[in-house]
Amino acid sequence: MLTRQRTIILIIKYLIMSELLKLNQVNLTYQTGIDNIKVLKDIDLKTMKKETISFVGESGSGKTSLIMLIAGLEKVTSGQIFFRNQDITRLSEDEVSKIRRKNIGIIFQSFYLIPNYTAVENVALTLELNKFKDPQNEAKELLERFGLKHRLNNLPSQLSGGEQQRVAIARAIATKPELILADEPTGNLDSENSAMISEILFNYVKEEGSSLILVTHDEKLADKAQRKIEIKDGKID
Secondary structure, X not given: OOOHHHHXXXXXXXXXXXXXXXXXXXXXXXXXXXXXXXEXXXXXXXXXXXXXXXXXXXXXXXXXXHXXXXXXXXXXOEEEEEEOOEEHHHOOHHHHHHHHHHHEEEEOOOOOOOOOOOHHHHHHHHHHHOOOOXXXXXXXXXXXXXOOHHHOOOOHHHOOHHHHHHHHHHHHHOOOOOEEEEEOOOOXXXXXXXXXHHHHXXXXXXXXXXXXXXXXXXXXXXXXXXXXXXXXXXXXX
8 A cells, every 4th residue: 555655746746747837926017118017917827738728807907918928929027937847938939939839739819821821721831840741631631620621722811700710720730739729719700600619629629638728708618618717907816
């Protein structure tokens, strides 16, 4: 029989191995002239592997800024962000970019598809950058999985909002990232498309074992996550 101390040590080791993301006293401050605007204040957060988390709160509360920091697209003013037990706040932009490209998928509210690339080309580009052997075929398979078999060769301007977001999601998850970050993924969609995107996103993370952190004003979407966290005035409430 394991001793109590041995059991505790094993539990701690398991938690460390299962921890994907950790934010330790993270602050973000912008300077405008002589004024300092505190956007995020003393944020502590832990995300485990295969966990889903939603952030809710009023506009301007700091939700999107938090996503940008986790993605390494913004630098913390103070504090630390650990991804897979590595302090990414100490890394160069190139080093963070490499981690992001291989391990983190980002879904934006505004899609940001390349306008002169077809749906399949938009997705395949991510796979090409990560040196996948058959990017075109893998992109096709993923888009077909999301019900876009008939839209493979359409440009973004020829797609509906819901279809564009499905392409954007396919692009973000094409490399099977451990962490998916979604900033208002249904913000520009009607209720029918919002429900479809929500189902696609949560089904995918369940099937592939990814972690998901999303920012949303959609309470139905937020409630699907295992944890729902409110941010108020730059703090986790």
